[in-house]
Amino acid sequence: MNRGRLLDMGTNDATMNMAIDEAILRLADVPTLRLYRWCPSAISLGYFQSLEDEVDQGACEKMGIDVVRRISGGGAVFHGAEGEITYSVVVAEGFLEVTEDVPASYERLCGGVINALQLLGMDARFQGINDVVVGDKKISGSAQTRRYGKILQHGTVLLDVDIERMFRVLRISEEKLSDKEIKKAEERVTSIRKEVGVVSSQRVAHALARGFEEALGIELIPGSLEEEERALARTIRGKYGSDEWNGMR
Protein backbone atom coordinates (compact mmCIF):
# COMPACT_ATOMS: atom_id res chain seq x y z
CA MET A 1 0.00 0.00 0.00
CA ASN A 2 1.23 3.50 -0.77
CA ARG A 3 2.18 5.62 2.15
CA GLY A 4 1.54 9.20 3.05
CA ARG A 5 2.27 11.54 5.88
CA LEU A 6 -0.04 12.56 8.72
CA LEU A 7 0.59 15.87 10.47
CA ASP A 8 -1.61 15.82 13.52
CA MET A 9 -3.35 18.69 15.26
CA GLY A 10 -1.06 21.64 15.47
CA THR A 11 -2.57 24.93 16.61
CA ASN A 12 -1.33 28.15 15.06
CA ASP A 13 -2.52 31.62 14.23
CA ALA A 14 -4.08 32.35 10.84
CA THR A 15 -0.91 33.55 9.10
CA MET A 16 1.09 30.50 10.15
CA ASN A 17 -1.71 28.06 9.31
CA MET A 18 -1.94 29.39 5.77
CA ALA A 19 1.85 29.58 5.41
CA ILE A 20 2.23 25.93 6.46
CA ASP A 21 -0.43 24.81 3.96
CA GLU A 22 1.38 26.69 1.20
CA ALA A 23 4.79 25.31 2.25
CA ILE A 24 3.45 21.75 2.14
CA LEU A 25 1.87 22.41 -1.25
CA ARG A 26 5.17 23.70 -2.61
CA LEU A 27 7.53 21.15 -1.10
CA ALA A 28 5.79 17.93 -0.10
CA ASP A 29 6.86 14.91 -2.14
CA VAL A 30 4.41 12.47 -0.53
CA PRO A 31 0.64 12.68 -0.04
CA THR A 32 0.16 14.67 3.15
CA LEU A 33 -2.83 15.09 5.45
CA ARG A 34 -2.54 17.91 7.96
CA LEU A 35 -5.09 18.39 10.76
CA TYR A 36 -5.04 21.70 12.59
CA ARG A 37 -6.78 24.33 14.63
CA TRP A 38 -6.71 28.10 14.86
CA CYS A 39 -5.83 30.26 17.82
CA PRO A 40 -6.99 32.99 17.92
CA SER A 41 -10.20 32.27 16.02
CA ALA A 42 -10.05 33.56 12.47
CA ILE A 43 -11.90 34.17 9.27
CA SER A 44 -10.34 32.80 6.12
CA LEU A 45 -11.40 34.53 2.96
CA GLY A 46 -11.51 32.96 -0.50
CA TYR A 47 -8.88 34.17 -2.97
CA PHE A 48 -11.41 36.13 -5.04
CA GLN A 49 -13.48 37.60 -2.26
CA SER A 50 -13.58 41.24 -1.33
CA LEU A 51 -12.25 41.81 2.18
CA GLU A 52 -14.44 44.85 2.62
CA ASP A 53 -17.61 43.17 1.37
CA GLU A 54 -17.25 39.95 3.32
CA VAL A 55 -15.80 40.89 6.69
CA ASP A 56 -16.75 43.36 9.41
CA GLN A 57 -13.17 44.26 10.24
CA GLY A 58 -14.13 46.48 13.17
CA ALA A 59 -16.05 43.65 14.81
CA CYS A 60 -13.15 41.26 14.20
CA GLU A 61 -10.72 43.63 15.84
CA LYS A 62 -12.96 44.08 18.88
CA MET A 63 -13.47 40.34 19.22
CA GLY A 64 -9.81 39.46 18.63
CA ILE A 65 -10.52 37.52 15.47
CA ASP A 66 -7.84 37.32 12.78
CA VAL A 67 -8.61 37.66 9.09
CA VAL A 68 -6.54 35.99 6.38
CA ARG A 69 -6.92 35.49 2.64
CA ARG A 70 -6.44 31.94 1.35
CA ILE A 71 -4.62 30.89 -1.81
CA SER A 72 -7.75 28.90 -2.66
CA GLY A 73 -11.03 30.25 -4.00
CA GLY A 74 -14.44 29.69 -2.45
CA GLY A 75 -16.21 31.42 0.39
CA ALA A 76 -15.37 32.98 3.73
CA VAL A 77 -15.05 30.56 6.64
CA PHE A 78 -15.17 31.25 10.37
CA HIS A 79 -12.60 29.08 12.14
CA GLY A 80 -13.58 29.08 15.81
CA ALA A 81 -10.70 28.16 18.10
CA GLU A 82 -12.88 25.53 19.77
CA GLY A 83 -15.57 24.91 17.20
CA GLU A 84 -13.90 23.16 14.32
CA ILE A 85 -11.03 21.13 12.96
CA THR A 86 -9.41 22.13 9.71
CA TYR A 87 -7.84 19.58 7.39
CA SER A 88 -5.55 20.09 4.44
CA VAL A 89 -4.60 17.38 2.04
CA VAL A 90 -1.89 17.66 -0.60
CA VAL A 91 -1.47 15.13 -3.40
CA ALA A 92 0.41 15.18 -6.69
CA GLU A 93 -1.83 16.03 -9.64
CA GLY A 94 -1.35 12.55 -11.03
CA PHE A 95 -2.39 10.89 -7.79
CA LEU A 96 -6.15 11.16 -8.33
CA GLU A 97 -7.41 9.53 -11.49
CA VAL A 98 -10.02 12.29 -11.63
CA THR A 99 -7.58 15.20 -11.46
CA GLU A 100 -8.72 16.93 -14.66
CA ASP A 101 -12.31 16.90 -13.49
CA VAL A 102 -12.34 19.43 -10.66
CA PRO A 103 -15.81 18.61 -9.27
CA ALA A 104 -14.96 14.88 -9.28
CA SER A 105 -11.71 15.58 -7.44
CA TYR A 106 -13.66 17.44 -4.74
CA GLU A 107 -15.93 14.46 -4.39
CA ARG A 108 -12.97 12.10 -4.13
CA LEU A 109 -11.14 14.15 -1.51
CA CYS A 110 -14.29 15.03 0.45
CA GLY A 111 -14.64 11.24 0.72
CA GLY A 112 -12.08 11.43 3.53
CA VAL A 113 -14.37 13.69 5.56
CA ILE A 114 -17.45 11.62 4.73
CA ASN A 115 -15.75 8.40 5.83
CA ALA A 116 -14.66 10.08 9.07
CA LEU A 117 -18.15 11.34 9.89
CA GLN A 118 -19.59 7.93 9.10
CA LEU A 119 -17.08 6.36 11.48
CA LEU A 120 -18.41 8.74 14.13
CA GLY A 121 -21.96 7.61 13.45
CA MET A 122 -23.28 10.25 11.05
CA ASP A 123 -24.97 9.66 7.74
CA ALA A 124 -22.75 12.08 5.84
CA ARG A 125 -22.77 12.57 2.09
CA PHE A 126 -21.18 14.73 -0.57
CA GLN A 127 -23.03 17.76 -1.87
CA GLY A 128 -21.40 19.37 -4.87
CA ILE A 129 -19.40 21.31 -5.55
CA ASN A 130 -17.48 21.32 -2.30
CA ASP A 131 -19.64 20.55 0.73
CA VAL A 132 -20.34 17.61 3.00
CA VAL A 133 -23.81 17.45 4.53
CA VAL A 134 -25.57 15.41 7.19
CA GLY A 135 -29.24 15.22 6.36
CA ASP A 136 -29.54 18.41 4.33
CA LYS A 137 -27.31 20.48 6.60
CA LYS A 138 -23.76 21.52 5.86
CA ILE A 139 -21.13 20.22 8.27
CA SER A 140 -17.99 20.69 6.18
CA GLY A 141 -16.86 22.94 3.33
CA SER A 142 -13.66 22.71 1.29
CA ALA A 143 -11.59 24.67 -1.20
CA GLN A 144 -8.91 23.62 -3.68
CA THR A 145 -5.97 25.19 -5.36
CA ARG A 146 -3.71 23.58 -7.92
CA ARG A 147 -0.13 24.68 -8.19
CA TYR A 148 3.39 23.22 -8.47
CA GLY A 149 1.98 20.03 -10.02
CA LYS A 150 -0.06 19.35 -6.91
CA ILE A 151 -3.56 19.75 -5.54
CA LEU A 152 -4.17 21.30 -2.14
CA GLN A 153 -7.62 20.88 -0.70
CA HIS A 154 -8.32 22.38 2.68
CA GLY A 155 -11.58 22.51 4.55
CA THR A 156 -13.31 22.72 7.85
CA VAL A 157 -15.25 20.16 9.88
CA LEU A 158 -17.59 21.72 12.42
CA LEU A 159 -17.37 20.36 15.97
CA ASP A 160 -19.75 22.94 17.34
CA VAL A 161 -21.27 25.96 15.71
CA ASP A 162 -21.65 29.49 16.94
CA ILE A 163 -23.78 31.06 14.24
CA GLU A 164 -24.37 34.23 16.19
CA ARG A 165 -20.64 34.90 16.54
CA MET A 166 -20.08 33.97 12.91
CA PHE A 167 -22.73 36.46 11.79
CA ARG A 168 -21.26 39.25 13.85
CA VAL A 169 -18.01 39.12 11.92
CA LEU A 170 -19.08 38.02 8.45
CA ARG A 171 -21.16 40.31 6.28
CA ILE A 172 -23.92 38.04 5.08
CA SER A 173 -25.65 39.67 2.16
CA GLU A 174 -29.43 39.69 1.99
CA GLU A 175 -29.00 38.46 -1.55
CA LYS A 176 -27.18 35.38 -0.33
CA LEU A 177 -29.76 34.69 2.32
CA SER A 178 -32.57 34.93 -0.18
CA ASP A 179 -30.62 32.76 -2.61
CA LYS A 180 -30.74 30.09 0.02
CA GLU A 181 -34.52 30.41 -0.04
CA ILE A 182 -35.21 32.03 3.28
CA LYS A 183 -33.96 29.09 5.32
CA LYS A 184 -32.26 30.42 8.38
CA ALA A 185 -28.56 29.81 8.70
CA GLU A 186 -29.10 27.75 11.82
CA GLU A 187 -31.24 25.43 9.80
CA ARG A 188 -28.66 25.08 7.04
CA VAL A 189 -25.63 24.26 9.17
CA THR A 190 -24.97 21.47 11.62
CA SER A 191 -22.03 20.22 13.67
CA ILE A 192 -20.71 16.98 15.10
CA ARG A 193 -22.02 18.04 18.50
CA LYS A 194 -25.53 18.64 17.15
CA GLU A 195 -25.58 15.30 15.41
CA VAL A 196 -23.97 12.89 17.86
CA GLY A 197 -23.12 14.88 21.00
CA VAL A 198 -19.71 15.97 22.24
CA VAL A 199 -16.83 14.11 20.59
CA SER A 200 -13.26 14.98 21.55
CA SER A 201 -11.17 16.68 18.89
CA GLN A 202 -8.66 13.85 19.19
CA ARG A 203 -11.30 11.32 18.30
CA VAL A 204 -12.42 13.41 15.33
CA ALA A 205 -8.80 13.74 14.22
CA HIS A 206 -8.35 9.98 14.46
CA ALA A 207 -11.49 9.43 12.40
CA LEU A 208 -10.29 11.93 9.78
CA ALA A 209 -6.96 10.13 9.46
CA ARG A 210 -8.75 6.78 8.98
CA GLY A 211 -11.27 8.38 6.63
CA PHE A 212 -8.59 9.83 4.36
CA GLU A 213 -6.60 6.60 4.39
CA GLU A 214 -9.65 4.87 3.00
CA ALA A 215 -10.54 7.63 0.53
CA LEU A 216 -7.00 7.84 -0.84
CA GLY A 217 -6.14 4.15 -0.57
CA ILE A 218 -2.95 4.90 1.36
CA GLU A 219 -1.53 4.35 4.80
CA LEU A 220 -0.90 7.60 6.67
CA ILE A 221 2.21 7.52 8.82
CA PRO A 222 2.39 10.09 11.64
CA GLY A 223 5.19 12.50 10.84
CA SER A 224 6.21 16.11 11.13
CA LEU A 225 7.04 19.00 8.83
CA GLU A 226 10.43 18.77 7.17
CA GLU A 227 12.87 21.47 8.23
CA GLU A 228 12.67 22.95 4.71
CA GLU A 229 8.90 23.20 4.95
CA ARG A 230 9.14 24.84 8.35
CA ALA A 231 11.67 27.35 7.07
CA LEU A 232 9.59 28.15 3.99
CA ALA A 233 6.47 28.60 6.14
CA ARG A 234 8.34 31.11 8.31
CA THR A 235 9.43 32.99 5.20
CA ILE A 236 6.02 33.22 3.53
CA ARG A 237 4.09 33.86 6.70
CA GLY A 238 4.64 37.60 6.26
CA LYS A 239 2.58 37.58 3.08
CA TYR A 240 -0.45 36.27 4.97
CA GLY A 241 -0.16 39.03 7.53
CA SER A 242 0.17 41.80 4.97
CA ASP A 243 -2.50 44.29 3.94
CA GLU A 244 -1.23 43.93 0.40
CA TRP A 245 -2.29 40.26 0.32
CA ASN A 246 -5.34 40.34 2.57
CA GLY A 247 -6.71 43.53 1.02
CA MET A 248 -5.84 42.47 -2.52
CA ARG A 249 -9.50 42.29 -3.59
Next chain:
Amino acid sequence: MRCALMSNGKIRGIKITGDFFMHPEERIVDLEQRLIGVPLRKKEIEKIVTDFFEEVVVVGASAKDFVSLILKTRGRGA
Protein backbone atom coordinates in the same frame (compact mmCIF):
# COMPACT_ATOMS: atom_id res chain seq x y z
CA MET B 1 -20.43 37.44 -7.11
CA ARG B 2 -19.88 41.14 -7.34
CA CYS B 3 -18.32 43.48 -9.81
CA ALA B 4 -16.89 46.93 -9.16
CA LEU B 5 -16.79 48.90 -12.35
CA MET B 6 -15.70 52.30 -13.60
CA SER B 7 -16.82 53.16 -17.07
CA ASN B 8 -17.53 55.92 -19.52
CA GLY B 9 -19.18 53.64 -22.03
CA LYS B 10 -15.93 51.77 -22.08
CA ILE B 11 -14.60 49.91 -19.06
CA ARG B 12 -12.00 52.00 -17.25
CA GLY B 13 -11.49 49.78 -14.22
CA ILE B 14 -12.98 46.51 -13.08
CA LYS B 15 -12.71 44.09 -10.18
CA ILE B 16 -14.67 40.84 -10.04
CA THR B 17 -15.04 39.29 -6.60
CA GLY B 18 -16.89 36.34 -5.13
CA ASP B 19 -16.77 32.80 -3.85
CA PHE B 20 -16.05 31.02 -7.14
CA PHE B 21 -12.96 28.94 -7.99
CA MET B 22 -10.54 29.63 -10.83
CA HIS B 23 -7.38 27.69 -11.64
CA PRO B 24 -4.83 29.26 -11.78
CA GLU B 25 -6.23 31.88 -9.41
CA GLU B 26 -3.96 34.77 -10.35
CA ARG B 27 -5.27 34.75 -13.92
CA ILE B 28 -8.33 36.72 -12.77
CA VAL B 29 -6.13 39.82 -13.12
CA ASP B 30 -5.53 38.98 -16.80
CA LEU B 31 -9.25 38.92 -17.42
CA GLU B 32 -9.71 42.26 -15.70
CA GLN B 33 -6.87 43.82 -17.70
CA ARG B 34 -8.26 42.51 -20.99
CA LEU B 35 -11.60 44.11 -20.20
CA ILE B 36 -10.14 47.59 -19.79
CA GLY B 37 -10.97 49.85 -22.71
CA VAL B 38 -13.70 47.50 -23.90
CA PRO B 39 -17.18 48.95 -24.63
CA LEU B 40 -19.86 47.85 -22.17
CA ARG B 41 -21.69 45.88 -24.82
CA LYS B 42 -22.69 42.23 -24.71
CA LYS B 43 -20.92 41.17 -27.89
CA GLU B 44 -17.52 42.58 -26.95
CA ILE B 45 -17.63 41.47 -23.31
CA GLU B 46 -18.84 38.00 -24.24
CA LYS B 47 -15.95 37.49 -26.68
CA ILE B 48 -13.31 38.39 -24.12
CA VAL B 49 -14.84 36.38 -21.29
CA THR B 50 -15.49 33.31 -23.46
CA ASP B 51 -11.94 33.33 -24.86
CA PHE B 52 -10.57 33.71 -21.34
CA PHE B 53 -12.63 30.78 -20.09
CA GLU B 54 -10.89 28.60 -22.69
CA GLU B 55 -7.59 29.28 -20.90
CA VAL B 56 -8.56 28.62 -17.27
CA VAL B 57 -10.74 26.25 -15.29
CA VAL B 58 -13.58 27.98 -13.46
CA VAL B 59 -15.83 26.16 -11.01
CA GLY B 60 -18.87 27.67 -9.38
CA ALA B 61 -19.59 30.27 -12.08
CA SER B 62 -19.98 30.19 -15.86
CA ALA B 63 -18.76 32.55 -18.57
CA LYS B 64 -22.39 33.60 -18.91
CA ASP B 65 -22.51 34.49 -15.20
CA PHE B 66 -19.44 36.70 -15.61
CA VAL B 67 -20.87 38.44 -18.69
CA SER B 68 -24.25 39.15 -17.15
CA LEU B 69 -22.66 40.32 -13.91
CA ILE B 70 -20.50 42.83 -15.79
CA LEU B 71 -23.37 44.07 -17.95
CA LYS B 72 -25.75 44.53 -15.05
CA THR B 73 -23.22 46.44 -12.98
CA ARG B 74 -23.74 50.15 -13.21
CA GLY B 75 -20.54 51.99 -13.85
CA ARG B 76 -19.61 54.93 -11.68
CA GLY B 77 -19.36 57.21 -14.69
CA ALA B 78 -16.33 58.88 -16.24
